[in-house]
Amino acid sequence: MHDLRRALSDIDSIRQQLAAGTMFRGFGPAVIAATGILALATAGAQSIWLDDPGREPFAFFAGWVFAAIVSAGLIGAEMLARSRRHHCGLADAMILNAIGQFLPAGVAGAAIGLVLLAFAPATLWLLPGLWLVLVGLGIFASMRSLPRTIALAGTWYFAAGVGVLILSSQTQALSPWTMGLPFAVGQLLMAAILHFAYGAYGADDDEG
Numbered sequence: 757m758h759d760l761r762r763a764l765s766d767i768d769s770i771r772q773q774l775a776a777g778t779m780f781r782g783f784g785p786a787v788i789a790a791t792g793i794l795a796l797a798t799a800g801a802q803s804i805w806l807d808d809p810g811r812e813p814f815a816f817f818a819g820w821v822f823a824a825i826v827s828a829g830l831i832g833a834e835m836l837a838r839s840r841r842h843h844c845g846l847a848d849a850m851i852l853n854a855i856g857q858f859l860p861a862g863v864a865g866a867a868i869g870l871v872l873l874a875f876a877p878a879t880l881w882l883l884p885g886l887w888l889v890l891v892g893l894g895i896f897a898s899m900r901s902l903p904r905t906i907a908l909a910g911t912w913y914f915a916a917g918v919g920v921l922i923l924s925s926q927t928q929a930l931s932p933w934t935m936g937l938p939f940a941v942g943q944l945l946m947a948a949i950l951h952f953a954y955g956a957y958g959a960d961d962d963e964g
Contacts, residue, residue: 780854780901781842782835785951791827792943798823799936809930813877816930817869853901861894881924884935888917891942903953909946916942 802809802819809816839851865887872880892913899906916938924934 779903779953780839780850781954782839782851782854783831783902783946783950784834784838785947785954787830787834788943788950789947791830792940792947794823794827795936795939795943799932799940802932806932809932810881813873813880813930816932817873817880817883819932820935821869850901854898857898857901858894861890861897865890878928881928881930882921884931884938885917885919885921885924887935888913888920888938888942890917891939892917895946903949905949905953906946909942909949912945913938913942 798819802816806812806815835851835854868886868890869883872883892910892915895902895906895910895913899910920934920938924931
């Protein structure tokens with residue numbers, strides 16, 4: 757029994773090593789691009805319905821949390837389907853590996869947003885820039901299992917986040933577009949990178 761447990765442990769370790777060294781093809785370019793369009797739609801809706809986002813921080817925050825949940829749901833559903841198709845027996849390990857790499861940045865972003873909203877709503881103007889920087893860091897952390905060119909998207913998010921922090925510091929005002937535009941560009945850039953990278957490893961099958 758001890759030998760069996762050890763053998764199973766060794767097999768699991770080998771699977772984890774294979775998953776860590778294999779390019780993850782679970783992210784669908786079309787869905788990633790769709791989340792960029794969703795960011796633009798969210799920014800447009802808030803610019804129409806929120807006269808002054810700074811006076812309605814909860815509505816501003818809730819709108820972007822909703823957009824993030826919808827985006828995560830779309831990406832997650834596509835990730836499960838594509839992983840089963842492309843990675844077969846390694847699918848579960850690949851998915852857990854991909855989630856584990858980005859999860860710290862996601863948790864940090866949620867925690868910072870909740871703290872600012874609950875205890876320092878006047879500083880919520882920091883949130884768009886901080887979230888962009890954290891997304892960039894999450895992408896860099898995921899580079900081991902994604903195409904190397906994904907570093908371009910990580911660089912964009914990090915630079916855009918710093919730029920938004922600098923610009924927002926001048927007025928300390930919340931603007932939906934400081935969130936929507938950089939995220940839209942970043943997601944569309946990621947979609948293009950993944951599309952061309954997947955094509956280099958064989959025809960992609962986003963269309964079916």
